[in-house]
Structure formats: structure tokens, C-alpha cells
Amino acid sequence: MNARNKWLLISVGLGILLNPLNSSMIAVAIPRLQQVYELDFTVVSWMIFTFYIASAVAHPVVGRASDVFGRRKIFLAGLAAAFAASLAAALASSFGWLIVMRIVQSIGTSMMVSVGMAIVRIHITEKQAAALSVLSIFQSGAAAMGPFIGGVLIHWWDWPAIFYVNIPFVAASFLFSWRTIPKDEPLPAAARGMSARKWMETMDAPGILLFTAGLIALLVGLLSAKSAAQVSLPYVILAFTGLVTLGFFVRHEWRTASPFIPLRTLAKFPAITWVNVEFMVVNVLFYALFFGIPSYLQTVRGISEFHTGMLMLTLGLCSILASPVAGRWIDRSGPRPALLVSAVLMTLGSVWIVSWNPASPVISVCLALAAFGISNGLTSVGMQAALFRSSPKEIIGTASGLFSTSRYLGTILSSLLTGMVMGGQFSFGGFRWLGMILTIIALSLVFMSWRRRESVQVEAS
Template sequence: MNARSWWLMMSVGLGIMLNPLNSSMVSVAIPRLQEDFRLNYTVVSWIIFSFYIASAIAQPVLGRASDLFGRRKIFLAGLLVSFLASLFAPLSPSFGWLVVFRVVQSIGTSMIVAVGMAIVRIHMTEKQATALSILSIFLSGAAAIGPFVGGLLIHWWDWHAIFLVNIPFVIASSILAWKVIPKDEASSTQGLVKNIDIPGILLFAMGLVGLLYGLLSINSSHGHLGMDAMIGLAGLLMLILFVRHELRTTTPFIPLRVFAQYPALTWVNIQFIVVNLLFYSLFFGIPSYLQLVRQISDYHTGILMLSLGLCSVAVSPIAGRWIERSGPRPALITAACLMAIGSIWLVTLNESSPVVSVCLALAAFGISNGLNSVGMQAALFQSSPKEMAGVAAGLFNTSRYMGTILSSLLIGIIMGNAFSFEGFRILGVMLTIIAIGLVLMNWRFKESTQRQVN
């Protein structure tokens, strides 16, 4: 690759890393936010929900919008939105405003991710696979070090720093992108509204938020359960209407018909939801256990969480070679077994267990995540025809976000108003049951992946 290609890749890499970095740094900030804003655990969990719901909606929509407005324009606009959100979030006068800025930040970083890979594919004509693998390191590496960076920043400053740390990366990416990303050809915005399923997006967003709010209110003690139940039922009704609308519209936000047409693809996405449910339940649960139950500092929590990310990054290239030789099934079965072992290990932890025990559970989930990140992608390619690769990738990302949202929901329902050791033990039992189910699911996976679509 020539020098311009390297600078192009660096500009995109610095931009796309903002989404996984900000989604993972917050895992260490939950106890501090709960303390500063004097809120219960259920309310504070919306700092997680808001980011993933906004990302699930924004990335596919903005990916389509980039075809009309131009990828360079969307990339630069995403950097500007991310800059403004990172600048104003620390000034939030209330938790509600912080959630608003968190949503804005999610939209901005989603704009960058939605077009970053496409920019590299289009404008780099040599060693494209190498470039994409390097960008994947930006994504996985940022997610891996996020808790460590978050713990370090909160320890030396406060939670405000996890937003301000984005600004240098945004500025560097903006300068490089302005100089090295080629300008877009003139494009027309006609048909934008026609090509984007606005009713479907609104039904999906309002239905999901309403249902989550209703379910999270089960353990709430604010005395409005009747109203909360009505909001939850209204959300469920909107999601039913969303399904009905998506099956009828010609340009659906989530092409649900694909699930009926390609059962193997459906099976892959279901497994991916479960995988992310397990992984992110531990990812968001362990830091709160360490800080609130074990009274371990933000800084040391971040260091311990680093074992999760480092194991994941280290295993990914090994997983790639293994899967090339043996296919995805052996790696996915191994990953599911490791998740089951890690979940059982969580149940054995007590309020005075050595921290090395926590690291063993983190390592098991980290190795499984490295295997799953490659194995699930390979399974996706096997189960989807080439002509619908874009649709399959979009559904795959949606499944990822649904798994993360469900993980936060599971923790919120179990913990209620306060994170406790008893709740953490119940969470471990629930994860064990789900992980054993995933192991059994992967035995069934053989039949699905053998139905490769050509």
C-alpha cells in the first residue's frame, strides 16, 4: 500500500473505533454515574440501552443515506456530531440530558461505522483484505481496551473524561479524512424518504423503548406500576404492528421475509443474539460486581477487564486459521462450552473470592468471544446467498444489537434498584442455563450450516 492508502486507512480507523470504544468504556462508569446522579441501577442502565438502540437504528439507515448524500459527507458529518456530543455530554445538568447526548453520540459514531468500511473498499484497490483486517483490529481493539481506558480516566478524573477523551481522536480523524478521502460525486437526495422505511423505524424504536421500560419497571419501587405496565403493553403492541408493517412494505427497515426464505440464516442470527446476550451480560455485570460488591477501584477494575479483551484479540487470528481448515462448527461449539464453563464459574464466586477467579471467568468469555467473532461471520457467509450479502450483514448487525440490549435488560430485571451479590449469583445461574442451551443449539447448527446457499 502506498502512503496515501495508509493515511486513508488511518483516518477511517480512528473514526470507526469511536463506536466500540464508547460502548465499552461505559461499563466501568455505571457505579460512578449511579452515585453522582443518585439513581437506582435500573434507571442508570438506560445509558447502555440508549446507545445500542440508537446504533441499531442509525447504522442501517445511514448506510442507505450514504448512497444518496455521499460517503465522505456522511463520514465527516458523523465526526462533527461525535465531537459535539463528546463536548456537551460532560456539561449535562441531569441524567436525562446525559442520555440525550449519549444517543447523539451513538448516531454520530454510527454514521462513521456505516460508511467507514465502504470507503476503504471503494478507494483502496490494492491489498484490500489486509486493509479491512487492520480496520477490524481498530474495532476489536477499541472494544477490548475500552473498560481499561474508562477505568483509568474515571480513576484520575471522573466519568466526564470518558466523553472528552474522544475529542483528540475526532480531530485527528477529521483532519486526515478532509485531506485523503476523495470527494463524492454529485448525488441526488430524491427518493431518500421513499427508500427509508420511516414508519417501520418509528414503530421499532417506540415499541422497543416502551417494552423495555415496562419490563424494567417490574422491580421498580416508585409506585406507578399500572402506568408502567400500560407503557410496556403499548410498546409490545407497536412491535406487533412493526412486524405487520415490515411484512407488507416494499422497502422494510428489517427485511423479516428473509427469515422465512432462508432458515439457515435465521438460525445463525438467533445464535448470534444468544452469544451477544451472554457476552455482554458478563461484560456489563462483572465491572459492577467488582466495584459495588468487592469495592475494587475503577482503575483496578479496568485492569482486570483487560484480560477479557486481550484474550479475545489474541484468539481471533488463531480462530481464523482453525475455521479455514475445519469450518465454523468446531470453533462455535468450543466457544459455547467456554461460555458455559465461565458462567458456572461465576456462580462459584463469593464476596471474598480471589480476583484471579474473576480473571479465569473473563478469560473463558474472552477466548469464546474471539472464536465467535470469526466463527459467526463464517457461518453467516455459509448460510446466505451472495446476492443478498448486504441484507445478511445488516440483519447480522441488528442481531448483535438485540443481544446487547437483551443483556442489559436481563441485568436490569434481576438487579432491580440496586446491584447486589445475590443478584449477581442469580445472573450467573441464568447465564449458565442460557449457555448450556447455546451448546445444545450448536449441535443443531451442523444441519443448518450444511444447507449452504450457492
């Protein structure tokens, strides 16, 4: 790989790490934000919800937009949006303004993730697999190290530091990208003459609006009912309205020629559907713990943000170390054994969490985090391999987009689960209930992984 390609890879990598880094650093900031803005746990959880909802919508939309407007322009625009949002969020005077900037930050960082891989695929032709694996390390490493980095920053410089830390990454990426990413091809004539109405149809604007409105209404209805400690008619109506809106979304996606989420593809290829459902369930479990354990350590155990970040480093390091081992294992034996072991580790870890008490030794916490870290490393590689094995080559792009959407839906559902179990205040009793629920979810993953061989044999026959 020549020097120019190496700098191009660094430029893109510095940009795409911002999305997973900012989605994971917030895990250790939730208790501190509760104190600063004097809000309950459910309200502060919208820092997580809004980021993932915006990412779920932005990724496929930006991917399509880059085909029309150019990937270099989209990447640089994403860096500019991330810079402005990070600076404004650090200076936010109200929680509402912080949420707005968090949404802008999510959209900006999603713009880079959506087109970063494409830029590398197009412009780096030698040792392309190695280049893509480096980008994966940027992403997975940032996600795994986020809680540790966030804990250190909050301990020394308070919560605005988790937004200020983006600025040097953005500045370096913008400087390198401006010089190394080749200029985009001129817009095709069809794109230059596209009307606003045709553009909206291509992007499936009605589908995006239905999906976003339905999901937010459902989340607000369910979380508000739990936070108020009672089921009142307005919340029931709001949740029901969200469900109905999502029903219209499914109907629209099934009929439209250019769907936001291609449901017809899922119906045509049941193996892809199975992979996406399993991946969504995995993320429900993993992210419920990823955001729940730091709150347990800080709220129940009284551990500082710095030491919480240090403990969460166990999860990150085990995840990073397990990934290359998983790659070699899956190359020899296929994804099923690794996914089965991953599900068993998740089950054992969830059961172990249920046995915790407010004074459980630190080694007990580290053992559970190690189990979830190894499980995450196995799952990340195993689910990708399962997706590629179940997807025909001609739709691998669509399948990859669905895969990302499944991850975000899983993270949204994990936040919903945690918020509904905890209500307005994070408590040890609620955390134990969460562990019991996650144990049941983990057992369902064991069943899914065990059934994987049977489903493949049925399809082959």
C-alpha cells in the same frame, strides 16, 4: 499499499473505533454515575440502552443515506456530531442531558461505522482484505480495551474523561479524512429530484418509528415494574403497548417494499435466520457479563475503577489473542468446532461465576474473564464465517446489515436482563441469579452449536 491508502485507512480507523470504544468504556462508569446523580441501577442502565437502540436504528438508515448523499459527507458529519456530543456530555449538568448527548454520540459514531467500511472497499483496491482486517482490529481492539481505558480515565480524572478522550481521536480523524477521503460523486438526478415523501418511504420511516417506540415502551414498562418492586397496572399497560407496537412493526416490515429490517429475507433463507438468532443469544450472554462483572467488582468487592479496568484487561487481551487463532482454525475445520468450544467456555465461565462469593480470590475472576475473552474471540470470527457460508453472494450486504442488527438487539436484551434481575440496586445475590440464568443461556448455545452440522446437512439434502 501506497502511502495515500495507508493514511486513508488510518483516517477511517480512528473514526470507526469511537463507536465500540464508547459502548464499552461505560461498563466501568455505571457505579460512579449512580453516585454522582444519586440514581438506582435500573435508571443508570439507560446509558447503555439508549446507545444501543440509537445504534441499531442509525446503522441501516445511515447506510442507505450514504448511497444518496455521499459517504465522505456522512463520515465527516458523523465526526462533527461525535465531537459536539462528547464535549456536551462531559459538561452535562443533569442525567437527562447526559442521555440526550449519549444518543447523539451513538448516532454520530454509527455514521462513521456504517460508511467507513464502504469507503475502504471503494477506494482501496490493492490488498483490500488486509485493509478490511485492519479496520476490524480497530473495532475489536477498541471494544476489548474499552473497560481498561475507562477505568484508568475515571480513576485519574473522573467520569467526564471518558467523553473528553474522544476529542483527540475525532480531531485527528477529521483532519486526515478531510485530506485523504476522495470527494463524493455528484448526486444522481433521481436523488436530487426525490420528494420528502419518497425519501421517507425509502428510509422506511414508519418502520423505524414503530421499532423505536415499541422497544422503548416495552423496556420502560418491564424495567419500571421491576424497579418499583411490584407489578402495577400502568407498567403492565406500557409493556403491553410496546408489544403491540412491535407487532405492528413486524406486520409493516413484512408488507413494505423497502423494509428497515428485511423479514422476508430471513424467511426465505432459514440458515441466515439461524445464524442471526445464535449471534443475538451470544451477545445477550456476553454483554450481560461485560457490563455485570465491572459492577460486581466495584459495588460488591469495593475495587476501584482503575483496578477493575486492569482486571477487565484479561478479557480484552484474551479476545484479541484468540481471534487470529480462530481464523486459522476455522479456515481448516469450518465454524462449527470453534463455535462449539466457545459455547462450552461460556458455560464453564457462567458456572464458575455462580460459585463466586464476595471475597473470591482475584485469580478466580481472571480465569472467568479469560474464558469469556477466548470465547468472544472464537465467536467473533466463527459467527462471521457462518454468516458468509449461509448467505448467497447477491444478498451479502443485506445479510451483513441484519447481522449488525442482531448484535445490537442482543446487547439491548442483555441490559434488559441485567436490569430486571438487579432491580434498583446491584447486589451480590442478584449477580448470582444472573450467573444462573446465563448458565442456562450458555447451555442453549452448546445445543445450537452442536445442532449446526445437522441443520446444514438437512439443507444440503
